[in-house]
Each structure stands twice: as C-alpha cells, then as structure tokens.
Amino acid sequence: MNPVLKLTDVTRIHGEAPHEVLALRGISFEAHPGELVAVMGPSGSGKSTLLTIAGGLDRPTAGSVTVEGTDLAGLGQHGRARMRRTSIGYVFQGFNLIPALTAAENVALPRELDGVAPRRARAEARKALEEVGIADLADRFPDDMSGGQQQRVAIARAVVGERRLILADEPTGALDTETGEGILQLLRARCDAGAAGVLVTHEARHAAWADRVVFLRDGVVVDETGADRVDVLTGPGAR
Amino acid sequence: MSVKHALLALLEQQPMYGYQLRAEFEQRTGTTWPLNVGQVYTTLTRLERDGLAFADGEDGEGHVIYRITDAGRDEVATWFTTPVGRTQPPRDELAIKLALAVTVPGVDVGTVIQQQRSATMAALQDYTRLKRQAAAGAVPDAGADDGSGGADLAWSLVLDSLVFAAEAEIRWLDHCESRLRRAAAGGVGRRNARLDEEAPARGAR
Numbered sequence: 001m002n003p004v005l006k007l008t009d010v011t012r013i014h015g016e017a018p019h020e021v022l023a024l025r026g027i028s029f030e031a032h033p034g035e036l037v038a039v040m041g042p043s044g045s046g047k048s049t050l051l052t053i054a055g056g057l058d059r060p061t062a063g064s065v066t067v068e069g070t071d072l073a074g075l076g077q078h079g080r081a082r083m084r085r086t087s088i089g090y091v092f093q094g095f096n097l098i099p100a101l102t103a104a105e106n107v108a109l110p111r112e113l114d115g116v117a118p119r120r121a122r123a124e125a126r127k128a129l130e131e132v133g134i135a136d137l138a139d140r141f142p143d144d145m146s147g148g149q150q151q152r153v154a155i156a157r158a159v160v161g162e163r164r165l166i167l168a169d170e171p172t173g174a175l176d177t178e179t180g181e182g183i184l185q186l187l188r189a190r191c192d193a194g195a196a197g198v199l200v201t202h203e204a205r206h207a208a209w210a211d212r213v214v215f216l217r218d219g220v221v222v223d224e225t226g227a228d229r230v231d232v233l234t235g236p237g238a239r
Numbered sequence: 240m241s242v243k244h245a246l247l248a249l250l251e252q253q254p255m256y257g258y259q260l261r262a263e264f265e266q267r268t269g270t271t272w273p274l275n276v277g278q279v280y281t282t283l284t285r286l287e288r289d290g291l292a293f294a295d296g297e298d299g300e301g302h303v304i305y306r307i308t309d310a311g312r313d314e315v316a317t318w319f320t321t322p323v324g325r326t327q328p329p330r331d332e333l334a335i336k337l338a339l340a341v342t343v344p345g346v347d348v349g350t351v352i353q354q355q356r357s358a359t360m361a362a363l364q365d366y367t368r369l370k371r372q373a374a375a376g377a378v379p380d381a382g383a384d385d386g387s388g389g390a391d392l393a394w395s396l397v398l399d400s401l402v403f404a405a406e407a408e409i410r411w412l413d414h415c416e417s418r419l420r421r422a423a424a425g426g427v428g429r430r431n432a433r434l435d436e437e438a439p440a441r442g443a444r
Contacts, residue, residue: 204409208367213360225361
C-alpha cells in the first residue's frame with residue numbers, strides 16, 4: 001500500500017554556521033492509510049519540526065516530502081497551500097479557531113477557500129461536526145465552548161472534505177485526561193476509517209493509541225515500537 | 240498478590256466450586272494474573288483449615304461447593320479496610336538493573352533505557368488496544384447491577400492500573416535519560432557535545 005506521507009532523508013537546519021541547529025538529521029518516515037503513528041521525544045528532539053515539514057508549513061533543508069504521491073517541493077507556494085487545504089488536516093495544541101466564526105463556519109472555511117460553494121461547504125462542515133459528536137454546537141462561537149469541544153471543532157476542520165492525512169501536534173495538551181482520551185478516540189476512528197495520522201506527543205498514554213510509536217532524539221529516529229512495517233526504518237537515522 | 244483474600248471475597252458474593260472461582264477471578268482481572276486450578280484448590284484447602292470457608296456438599300455434577308464462614312466474612316472486611324503495605328517496596332528489577340548499569344563500567348546505559356522504553360511502550364500499546372476492545376464490546380449501560388457489567392468495570396480498572404504503571408515507568412525512564420545526559424554534558428550546556436555523545440550509542444543498536 002502506498003504511504004499517504006513519505007519523508008525521505010529529511011534534514012532541517014535552522015540558522016547558519018557556526019550557530020546552526022540541526023533540527024532533523026536525515027529522517028525517513030512513512031504513514032500509511034489506516035495507520036496512526038505517534039512521534040515521541042523530549043523538547044528539542046525535532047518532533048514538531050517533523051510535523052510542520054510533513055504538513056508543508058516548513059521546508060526541509062535536504063530530502064523530500066511526498067503527500068499522496070506528490071512531492072511538496074515541486075508544488076511551489078500556491079500548490080502547497082492548496083495541498084494543505086485539500087489533503088492535509090492540522091490539529092494544534094491551541095485549537096487555532098477563529099473566534100469571530102461559529103463552529104460550522106470555522107470548519108467550512110478551508111473548503112470555501114478552496115472554492116467549494118458556501119452551501120455545500122456548510123453542509124460538509126455540519127457532517128464533519130456530526131462525526132466528532134458535536135452537531136448541536138454548530139452555531140456556537142469558540143469562546144462559548146469548553147476546551148474539549150473546541151478541539152473537536154478543530155478536528156472536524158482537519159478532516160472536512162475527506163482529507164487523508166491528519167497531523168496532530170500535542171492535540172490533548174491543554175485538556176484533562178478524560179477529554180483528551182475522547183480526542184484520541186476520534187483520531188483513532190479517523191485512521192481506522194482509512195486516513196493516515198501522525199500524532200506528536202510527549203505523553204506515553206496518548207502515544208499508546210497509535211499503531212506505531214517512533215522515538216526521536218536530537219533529530220534522529222532512535223527506535224520504534226509496533227514495528228509491523230520494519231521497512232519504515234530505512235533512513236540512516238534509523239540504525 | 241493475595242489469592243486467599245481474592246477467593247474469600249468471591250465466596251462472600253455466593254458459594255462456588257473451584258473452577259467457578261477461577262472463572263470469576265479471571266472475569267474481573269482478565270488473564271493478567273492467571274490462576275491455575277491447582278492453586279485454587281490448595282487455597283480452598285487452607286481456607287477450610289483456617290475456618291474461613293467450608294465444603295458444603297456437591298452440586299448435581301459432583302462439584303464440591305465452598306461456602307464462606309463468619310470468620311471468613313470478618314477476614315474479607317479486614318482485607319478491604321486495610322491498605323496494601325508499602326513498608327517493603329516490591330523488588331523492582333528495572334530499578335536495580337539501571338542502578339547497576341550506571342555503576343558497572345562498559346554498559347551502554349542509553350541503549351538499556353531505550354530498549355526498555357520501547358518494550359514498555361509496546362506493552363502500553365497492548366493495554367490500550369485491550370481497553371479499546373473492552374470499550375467497544377461493552378453494552379452502553381454496563382454499569383448496571385447485573386454482575387457482568389460489574390466484571391467489565393473491574394477488568395477495565397485493572398487495565399487502567401497496568402496503563403498507569405507502564406506510563407510511570409516510561410516517565411521514569413525519560414527522567415533517567417535526561418539526568419544522565421545532563422551529567423554527561425558536565426553542566427556546561429554544550430549542545431553539540433551532547434549531540435556527539437549520542438552518536439556511538441546509536442551505532443551500538
């Protein structure tokens with residue numbers, strides 16, 4: 001099965017010599033349809049950089065990133081932005097909802113930006129909100145919701161329009177344990193339904209929801225569990 | 240683990256025979272701590288000797304039914320109201336292994352930690368999978384007082400206990416690793432020196 005996300009020998013250097021910082025050092029990494037992969041590591045290990053590069057928000061210094069077979073480097077800025085709206089869903093720790101828009105409007109926004117007619121975008125948004133269990137909150141504003149509800153809206157926004165790659169950066173960070181579990185259940189369900197998910201977390205109990213757990217240290221994959229797909233460890237950083 | 244008290248507590252619910260006790264025990268605790276039926280009968284013999292339970296005839300299929308005594312009920316009540324002792328912490332092989340690894344020359348402690356972390360993480364993934372299965376299989380009103388719902392709850396609490404223990408172990412391993420790295424860096428905050436030190440450890444894997 002072709003991976004939804006494939007990073008090959010990705011290196012990311014911040015700054016310039018002699019003060020350069022190697023955030024990622026030749027990482028190869030894949031996420032397949034139906035698979036939830038957790039990336040664990042202490043702060044500074046490169047896990048957030050990995051996610052921003054996978055999502056096209058940042059570009060590698062060397063190496064390639066492909067999403068559903070398309071090389072992000074070959075896309076140019078507009079192409080990447082389009083890819084982010086249509087194929088990649090991003091869930092952040094801070095939810096990043098627009099306070100002046102209702103839940104449904106927040107979720108519909110990426111679809112409308114992508115040229116989908118407002119009516120249809122709104123209908124898709126309602127369906128996505130239904131899937132995350134908060135159809136009844138569609139007309140609420142973010143400030144009138146709990147953290148858990150806001151994160152559900154953010155997940156609905158990340159999956160609306162059948163996007164197949166979901167990238168989540170500490171999505172449970174600000175939530176209590178039980179609410180956090182609910183969020184993981186949702187991510188898990190999306191992956192079980194065929195999406196590929198990458199979850200960055202420092203919480204072992206959350207990483208445990210993944211099919212695979214990848215350990216990062218100093219920009220290198222040092223180990224992984226649930227290694228049904230040993231071929232994922234192909235990069236020089238893997239050994 | 241006190242098999243004696245666990246079986247007595249089950250007998251307090253209702254009189255049972257050996258196989259039944261084992262089945263009831265495993266329904267609540269999963270196969271986390273498997274009981275063999277020999278262990279069950281040895282324990283029942285001891286309970287009878289100590290006057291905490293007695294054999295009270297056979298059922299239609301020839302199973303010897305055990306029944307709890309008043310002294311047995313007191314024993315169960317005392318067990319439930321007494322905290323599990325911590326005066327003598329159980330011997331922790333991992334803590335001992337790491338304590339030796341950091342002192343015996345030539346041990347790659349970083350690798351010891353990472354291998355353990357991966358193994359514990361894999362176990363944590365298994366427990367989480369079991370929890371998901373248990374949640375998916377549970378009837379919505381599993382809290383109902385029909386016995387089977389109670390056993391589901393018991394089993395999920397046992398799983399939670401395993402999850403918390405595995406999680407604590409991983410956190411402790413993370414802590415050990417960062418302390419070791421700080422110690423190795425000599426407190427001089429040299430990022431590059433730290434990166435260089437990691438390289439041989441990876442090569443060793």
